[in-house]
Amino acid sequence: MSFMPPTDSMFLLAENRDHPMHVGGLQLFVPPEGAGPEFTEDLLESFRRAGNVSPLFRKRPGQPIGTRWKNDETIDFDHHVRHSAVPGPGRIRELLQLTSRWHGALLDRHRPLWEVHVVEGLKDGRVAVYTKVHHSMVDGVSALRLLQRSLSEDPDDRDCLPPWALPSRRTPAPRKSFDPLALVGAGAGAVGEMAGLVPASLKIAHQVIRDHDITLPRAPKTVLNGPIGGARRFAAQSWEIERIQRVAKSSATTMNDVVLAMVSGALRQYLLEQHALPDEPMTAMVPVSLSLRAGDDVAPGNSTGLIVVNLATDREAGATRLEEISYSSRQAKKIVSDLSPTQFLAISALQMLPLAMTPIPGFVRYTNPPFNVIVSNVPGPREEMYFNGAKLDGMYPVSIVTDGQALNITLASRDKYLDFGLIGCRKSVPHLQRLLGHLESSLAELEQAWG
Amino acid sequence: MSFMPPTDSMFLLAENRDHPMHVGGLQLFVPPEGAGPEFTEDLLESFRRAGNVSPLFRKRPGQPIGTRWKNDETIDFDHHVRHSAVPGPGRIRELLQLTSRWHGALLDRHRPLWEVHVVEGLKDGRVAVYTKVHHSMVDGVSALRLLQRSLSEDPDDRDCLPPWALPSRRTPAPRKSFDPLALVGAGAGAVGEMAGLVPASLKIAHQVIRDHDITLPRAPKTVLNGPIGGARRFAAQSWEIERIQRVAKSSATTMNDVVLAMVSGALRQYLLEQHALPDEPMTAMVPVSLSLRAGDDVAPGNSTGLIVVNLATDREAGATRLEEISYSSRQAKKIVSDLSPTQFLAISALQMLPLAMTPIPGFVRYTNPPFNVIVSNVPGPREEMYFNGAKLDGMYPVSIVTDGQALNITLASRDKYLDFGLIGCRKSVPHLQRLLGHLESSLAELEQAWG
Numbered sequence: 001m002s003f004m005p006p007t008d009s010m011f012l013l014a015e016n017r018d019h020p021m022h023v024g025g026l027q028l029f030v031p032p033e034g035a036g037p038e039f040t041e042d043l044l045e046s047f048r049r050a051g052n053v054s055p056l057f058r059k060r061p062g063q064p065i066g067t068r069w070k071n072d073e074t075i076d077f078d079h080h081v082r083h084s085a086v087p088g089p090g091r092i093r094e095l096l097q098l099t100s101r102w103h104g105a106l107l108d109r110h111r112p113l114w115e116v117h118v119v120e121g122l123k124d125g126r127v128a129v130y131t132k133v134h135h136s137m138v139d140g141v142s143a144l145r146l147l148q149r150s151l152s153e154d155p156d157d158r159d160c161l162p163p164w165a166l167p168s169r170r171t172p173a174p175r176k177s178f179d180p181l182a183l184v185g186a187g188a189g190a191v192g193e194m195a196g197l198v199p200a201s202l203k204i205a206h207q208v209i210r211d212h213d214i215t216l217p218r219a220p221k222t223v224l225n226g227p228i229g230g231a232r233r234f235a236a237q238s239w240e241i242e243r244i245q246r247v248a249k250s251s252a253t254t255m256n257d258v259v260l261a262m263v264s265g266a267l268r269q270y271l272l273e274q275h276a277l278p279d280e281p282m283t284a285m286v287p288v289s290l291s292l293r294a295g296d297d298v299a300p301g302n303s304t305g306l307i308v309v310n311l312a313t314d315r316e317a318g319a320t321r322l323e324e325i326s327y328s329s330r331q332a333k334k335i336v337s338d339l340s341p342t343q344f345l346a347i348s349a350l351q352m353l354p355l356a357m358t359p360i361p362g363f364v365r366y367t368n369p370p371f372n373v374i375v376s377n378v379p380g381p382r383e384e385m386y387f388n389g390a391k392l393d394g395m396y397p398v399s400i401v402t403d404g405q406a407l408n409i410t411l412a413s414r415d416k417y418l419d420f421g422l423i424g425c426r427k428s429v430p431h432l433q434r435l436l437g438h439l440e441s442s443l444a445e446l447e448q449a450w451g
Numbered sequence: 452m453s454f455m456p457p458t459d460s461m462f463l464l465a466e467n468r469d470h471p472m473h474v475g476g477l478q479l480f481v482p483p484e485g486a487g488p489e490f491t492e493d494l495l496e497s498f499r500r501a502g503n504v505s506p507l508f509r510k511r512p513g514q515p516i517g518t519r520w521k522n523d524e525t526i527d528f529d530h531h532v533r534h535s536a537v538p539g540p541g542r543i544r545e546l547l548q549l550t551s552r553w554h555g556a557l558l559d560r561h562r563p564l565w566e567v568h569v570v571e572g573l574k575d576g577r578v579a580v581y582t583k584v585h586h587s588m589v590d591g592v593s594a595l596r597l598l599q600r601s602l603s604e605d606p607d608d609r610d611c612l613p614p615w616a617l618p619s620r621r622t623p624a625p626r627k628s629f630d631p632l633a634l635v636g637a638g639a640g641a642v643g644e645m646a647g648l649v650p651a652s653l654k655i656a657h658q659v660i661r662d663h664d665i666t667l668p669r670a671p672k673t674v675l676n677g678p679i680g681g682a683r684r685f686a687a688q689s690w691e692i693e694r695i696q697r698v699a700k701s702s703a704t705t706m707n708d709v710v711l712a713m714v715s716g717a718l719r720q721y722l723l724e725q726h727a728l729p730d731e732p733m734t735a736m737v738p739v740s741l742s743l744r745a746g747d748d749v750a751p752g753n754s755t756g757l758i759v760v761n762l763a764t765d766r767e768a769g770a771t772r773l774e775e776i777s778y779s780s781r782q783a784k785k786i787v788s789d790l791s792p793t794q795f796l797a798i799s800a801l802q803m804l805p806l807a808m809t810p811i812p813g814f815v816r817y818t819n820p821p822f823n824v825i826v827s828n829v830p831g832p833r834e835e836m837y838f839n840g841a842k843l844d845g846m847y848p849v850s851i852v853t854d855g856q857a858l859n860i861t862l863a864s865r866d867k868y869l870d871f872g873l874i875g876c877r878k879s880v881p882h883l884q885r886l887l888g889h890l891e892s893s894l895a896e897l898e899q900a901w902g
Binding site for chain 1: 469488491535537549556571572680
């Protein structure tokens with residue numbers, strides 16, 4: 001039993017049936033050469049047999065909720081590790097439907113807060129693994145890092161362990177980064193560190209805005225920024241990094257800019273079809289990493305802050321959108337480069353602040369959103385990776401949506417690919433899967449302009 | 452939009468992540484002769500195409516929760532009608548695991564409160580349909596009746612409609628029966644009819660107890676009567692009515708007595724294995740139907756009341772247990788036959804009253820339960836039934852468990868079978884499926900004694 005810090009408990013306290021607070025990952029694996037039909041069963045067995053469950057995956061919230069963690073001695077593997085199957089015709093489409101359902105269901109708080117589905121029945125022979133972990137246990141980036149750490153670069157390695165069985169020293173360090181979702185929890189009534197942080201940050205942030213003559217971008221109201229329900233839609237697809245790199249090179253922009261331009265074009269097309277495109281340009285909140293300067297006022301290490309980028313969704317031509325996005329993003333980074341990490345974190349907090357207000361009933365109906373969509377890029381493995389000989393063929397992040405932010409796009413790099421995971425509220429983001437087609441046609445348009 | 456009566460709203464207000472308040476049914480179908488692999492897809496299509504959704508299945512709770520029903524004009528069939536698959540090796544065991552997971556997940560309150568899974572992948576070629584309906588919409592008995600009404604006795608009938616598309620006149624009448632779960636909701640803070648009923652009933656009940664010199668059976672504390680979590684275990688199996696009837700006949704008892712003796716033997720064996728059998732005999736709460744006498748003080752029709760029967764789990768021999776159960780059940784019915792329906796309902800309410808207290812934190816830890824287990828017997832079709840040519844081969848009720856009542860056994864008669872559905876809290880009722888084997892060996896023991 002141990003004290004639960006507010007950075008953990010706020011995600012438990014903020015959670016309800018419409019706002020599950022877990023993050024997930026959907027992995028695809030190609031079974032090794034010559035693997036028979038017993039491959040899934042063997043994988044399940046290796047998951048269930050993994051004896052030494054690390055302390056992180058034994059933690060269960062004690063009563064009253066939010067006050068302490070308890071440690072479970074015995075782990076009910078039949079509860080945590082589940083065997084599932086994709087119904088006919090066994091396409092990725094059906095797998096995404098299942099993932100949407102799983103991601104919309106709350107975790108059982110009487111057990112450690114994680115769940116894994118090993119999924120058979122894809123007609124292409126691949127096997128999927130959907131992993132779900134509560135945000136009070138671990139944040140999204142650390143969760144993906146755990147998934148990665150269970151993999152090996154060596155296709156002949158047969159000593160791979162699932163994330164929950166990794167030796168303790170390999171489990172993630174306490175959160176150092178600025179978590180975009182942290183304030184959502186803070187607003188829901190958690191006390192302590194976070195609550196203390198906000199007023200101090202506000203003071204620093206306002207000072208910075210005055211000193212640097214900064215104008216924070218304004219976001220229009222859109223259908224993506226209303227209250228949400230509990231059901232989800234998930235869509236996922238991989239793009240070759242080379243295609244995105246080529247556009248970035250010939251347009252003298254960055255890969256991140258090109259990704260944002262893909263998102264911009266896709267959202268524009270999607271909202272046009274629904275007669276819901278706002279006149280003003282939409283904006284995206286983008287976490288960026290922050291290399292700390294020597295002699296600085298926070299502890300050394302890598303940290304993350306947030307910038308808001310103009311998506312230029314009011315412009316028809318893809319090339320124009322990419323130019324404006326790149327300009328906006330350079331401006332934001334230029335400001336950031338002049339700030340100390342503490343000032344940067346303060347500005348980030350200021351921009352997230354309206355999200356912290358969303359648990360107040362009706363709040364999101366009457367205010368402009370701080371930004372329209374979160375687009376997050378998480379670095380993944382640079383090589384082909386394997387789990388006991390099965391080749392990783394996709395690793396799609398499944399993030400969290402909240403009132404006011406009904407769509408979240410998180411992508412992870414993997415080998416030669418960018419794996420996009422799009423999660424949305426089922427009700428506010430109908431036909432979410434159409435965004436995949438629009439992302440592709442956006443990229444194709446950019447390739448034509450800059451190829 | 453319409454006012455929501457407290458008999459509906461209390462089930463919404465009492466619901467939380469540990470206490471989902473929906474009832475379900477798991478049906479098995481044998482596809483018609485010569486049906487190809489497209490059978491499941493066709494069934495799904497016929498479910499989704501069913502145009503005229505009845506008002507009952509369009510109802511959605513409006514805000515604030517518990518005050519009013521709203522009517523949805525458009526129905527999102529992709530949300531309500533779901534395609535699922537049993538993973539390998541495709542046994543009933545895997546189907547039951549899936550059903551347990553589905554039954555432990557909350558319904559989305561932003562949509563009408565129902566969900567249907569059409570399940571393929573059973574290796575024996577049968578197709579399963581799991582249906583889930585919120586108790587605020589319809590009670591368990593009416594839900595099973597709706598499932599029945601969508602079936603036909605004619606194997607050549609191809610005009611069968613799913614429950615939600617049945618003409619309005621065939622939807623169930625408002626609740627007339629005494630609902631064993633009603634007081635659970637009432638205790639959770641609902642006001643109005645139910646709250647008014649309780650004090651009046653108490654007065655009548657105490658009068659009856661004095662006048663008739665009744666001793667209400669006392670139940671020991673058992674592991675089945677503690678607080679519960681949100682995850683579930685479901686087990687199901689069919690028994691031939693003829694076997695049960697034969698024992699009832701030669702032992703001069705009733706079918707209901709034999710069923711209770713099966714349950715008694717199974718619970719005894721199950722708790723012995725866990726070193727958790729109480730010294731005192733356990734009791735079961737059994738809903739019984741009540742034929743209203745002419746000139747009586749409540750509206751005519753069929754009504755249901757509750758009796759508590761001694762299960763004699765302290766006796767080793769099956770034959771002895773059956774004798775004691777039969778005696779206890781006759782005593783209870785004898786008392787009942789002397790009562791007016793109002794008096795009977797009042798006594799039933801009195802016995803349920805402790806359940807109404809269970810939402811008070813810690814209550815179930817410190818008091819004896821009013822009874823140890825609910826055993827409910829629901830009449831079903833007497834003939835073979837079909838849905839568009841597919842033969843019904845099982846219809847297992849999936850009921851609700853609550854704090855203090857971690858196991859519920861509900862059975863439905865069907866053609867020549869009794870279909871048992873056992874639902875339990877995953878944590879308090881480990882190895883629930885073992886009860887199936889114990890039910891069978893209990894019956895076998897009775898057959899040996901009375902066969």
